[in-house]
Amino acid sequence: MNRDGRTRLRSTATVVGTLFVVVLEMAFLTGVWHLGDGVHRQREAAAAFSAVATSVASGSATPDALTRTVDGLARAGVDLTPGSVGATAVDAARALEAAPGDAGALATLRVADAALAEELAEASSARAWLAFAIHAGLLVGVSVGWFAWFRRIVDRHRRLERELTAQRVVDQRERRLLALVQNSADLIVVIEADATISFVSPSAPAVIGRTPDELVGQHVKDLVGDEAPTLLALLTDGRQGDQAVRLRLTRADGRTIVGEGTLTNLLGESTVEAWLLTLRDVTEQHELAEQLSHQAFHDALTGLANRALFADRLEHAISRREGTLAVMFLDLDDFKQVNDTRGHSVGDRLLVVVTDRLRSVLRSRDTAARLGGDEFAVLMEETDRAAAEQMGQRILEVLAQPVSIDGVSWAVKASLGIAFADTRSSTAEDVLREADVAMYWAKEQGKGTLRVFDAAQHAVTLDRLTLQNELVEAIETGGLLLHFQPTVNLRTREVTGFEALVRWQHPSRGFLPPNEFIPAAEESGAIVALGSWVLAEACRAAVELQAPGARVTMAVNVSAQQLCKPDFTAEVAGVLARTGLDPTLLVLEITESVLLDDIVSAAGSLHGLRDLGVSIAIDDFGTGYSSLSYLSQLPVDILKVDKSFIDDIVDDRHAATVTLAILEMSRSLKMTTVAEGVETSEQAAWLEEQDCGRGQGYLWSRPVPFAEARALVPGGAPRVDEVRVG
Structure with missing residues (x-):
């Protein structure tokens, strides 16, 4: 029975019941009236x-x-x-x-x-x-x-009023909802349980270029096309509530759009009993998001992957790899000159050419990236060492071909390092760092070359780096010490001076001679601090070594980095002032290579030192490009003949001839000559006969600590040819 029938039946029952109650009441009242x-x-x-x-x-x-x-x-x-x-x-x-x-x-x-x-x-x-x-x-x-009946009637009346009000609200909402659906820019589709379309909102022509009449009654695959399996899977799953969906729809004009919205299961709603699909056109937002994503993970200039994307792909490649994986680190040689001379616009165009050439030789499955500036990286999966090295050589060959930009030809060279990830223990960061290290090895051995990372060599490099850090700490904490090797007058055999030589008592490596840590100091720049420490300690020791009636000099080696310091002369003057050493007793020894690197700057510093009264010595003379021209330009006082000549002066005529030439040149320039590395009495006798002047070597003494050096100073001490030290 419908709602109207139930209402009529309820009204009839109310009237009949009321009449029955009235008649019954009248009869009862009549009986009561006649009760007496x-x-x-x-x-x-x-x-x-x-x-x-x-x-x-x-x-x-x-x-x-x-x-x-x-x-x-x-x-x-x-x-x-x-x-x-x-x-x-x-x-x-x-x-x-x-x-x-x-x-x-x-x-x-x-x-x-x-x-x-x-x-x-x-x-x-x-x-x-x-x-x-x-x-x-x-x-x-x-x-x-x-009262009860009236109350019930009133309650029923109020309930009816509420129902009518609610119905009016529902009707109003339905009308409003219908108006919203009719005017909504979103595409609203009602899908029946059998996947047929029963309703399509009027926005369909604007969204997909098709009218609702074309779609109503059709299967849903006619709407979504290739995305039908995805949508049908959601319909089959029957999940309750809202499900976010993103579908690609083909418009009537053939253009593909991206629709994003929700699929709502309303099969349990008696008024609907269907699926509700709501889609909005987010094609522009999707394209913008893809552009932003591309910009976030790709280099804006070259279009290559950037560092973040390369690291992510490398991480995934390492986690899933089978076999050998290679990473190349590429750096353009002298690229800074292009930017400095022709501007960054030309540099950018050159980088684009490099990118195109990289793409031309790489495999389709390889990943190339620009890490920044002129640094590039390449990820090769499923390869082997030989193929990776061959690819690296091919890249260098292709890049080496001249590039013409605005009529100017540029020769592009690059240094390339390769690292391999062969085990599961390798991480993306490790492999990329190893390729970077190999690239720097390539730069060190010569531009336009390739190097493969070698763990043993890297261990040596790390050991050297550790040594450099420990050396800095040793300089700051007093972990170094000086030994002193005497210089002897070849005629009198008396000590005329000492050369200060630094030593390092390493806490774990033991006693280290200079040749084991000086190169590390020069590479790290710690040589400046080390040289300053040696200069100060040597001058302090020189003051202590002076004896009555004997003035001994103190020779200190000076590095190129020290000599190039603008304030080096002031530093020497300050040390002399603090220690009280007579400047004429200080000898600064400089190698030929230091002088010839920048003779103009060297000349200025040496003249400043000479003005202080300090003597200048050329150490290891004869091993470089010896020339009278630079000797005539510089305030040099002493020439120290290298040991390589002294070793053979007795038995080798050529060595003797060269040494004689140096001695003659020194005398003609009014310089003092010191022979280094004298180890035999025959060598000493030959040098004395040739009027060399002074000698230095194991024949007289090895480098010794300060206390032993002090015992060698004239003035009560025995002659050095009578006392052997070390």
Whole structure:
């Protein structure tokens, strides 16, 4: 039964029920109204009997009248059973009728008549109170009933009002929703349980270029095309609630758009019993997101992967690899000159050419990246060492071909390092760092070359780096010490001076000679701090080595980095002032290579030192490009002949001839000559015969600590050819 039928049935039942209750109430009230009628008749009969009985007592009534009144009492329902008040009254009346003057019968009659009247009055009063109670109860019952019924009617009325209000709201919302659907820019599609389309919003022409009539009744695959398996899988899954979807739809004009929205399961909703698909066109946002993603992970200039994307792909390649994986690190040689001379625009164009050439030789599955500036990287998966090295050589060959930009030809060279990840223990960071290290090895051995990372060589490099860091700490904490090797007058065999030589008592490596840590100091730049420490300590020791009647010099080696310092002359002056050493007793030794690297700057520094009174010595003379021209330009006081010539002066005529030439040149330039590395008395005798002047070597003493050096100073000490040290 529908809602209207139920309403009519409820109204009819209400009317019939109301009529029934009214009739029943009227009948009940009528019964209550006549509830005291019997007692009233009894009182009338009793009054008639009382009047007749009185007449009988006076003798004016007839016996028939008394009989009739007695019958009236019986008909009225007065209790006349023996022993009752009514029976007593009747018996007294009949006795008085028989003896009209009997006073006893008259008294009995009066008492019985009064008792009967009182009894009937009480019965009448009881009936009245019963009627009152029934009326009151009925009134209360009816009032409560009508109140309850009215309350129910009111509640029902209010419920109907609420339902009507809610229905109006629902209708309003439905109309509003319909208006929103009709005017929504989103595509709204209702899909039945069998995957057919039952509704398409009017926005369909704007979104996909097709009208709703073309789609309603069609299978959903007619709407989504190639995305049908994805959508059908969601429909089959039957998941409750909203599901986010992103589908590619083909418009009627053939253009593909990206739709994003929700798929809602409303099969359980009785008013819908279908799927609701809502899509909005997010093609522009999708394309923008792809552009931003591409920009975030690709180099803007070359279009290659950037460092972040390369690291991510390398990480994934290492995690899933089988076999050998190679990483190349590529750096363009002298690229800075292009930017400095022709500008960054030309440099950028050159980088684009390099990128194109890289792409031309790499495999399709290889990943090339620009890490920054002129640094590139290449990831090769599923390769071997030979193929990777061959690819690296091919890259260098292709890049080496000249590039013409704005009529200017540029020769592009690059240094390339290769590292391999052969084990699961390798990480992306490790492999990339190893390729970077190999690239720097390639730069060191010559530009435009290739090097493969070698773990053993890297361990040596790391050891050298560790040594450099430890050396800096040793300089700061006093972990170094000086040994002193004497310089001897070849004629008198007396000590004329010392050369300060640094030593390092390493806490774990033991005693280290200079050739094991000086190169590391020069590479790291710690040579400047080391040289400053040696200079200060040597000058302090020189002051302590002076003896009465004997003035010994102190020779200190100076590196190129020290000599190039603008304030080096001021530093030397400061050390001399603090230690109190006579400047004429300080000899600064400089190698030929240091002088020839920048002779102009060297000349300026040396003249400043000479003005202080310091002597200048050329160490290892003859091993470089010896030339009278630079000797004539520089304030040099001493030439130290390299040991390589002294070793063979006795047995080799050529060595002897070269040494004689150096000695003659030194004398002609009025310089003092010191022969280094003298180890035999024959060498010393030959040098003395050739008037060399001074010598230095193991023949007289090895480098010794300060206490032993002090014992070698003239002035009470024995001759050095009589005392062997070390």
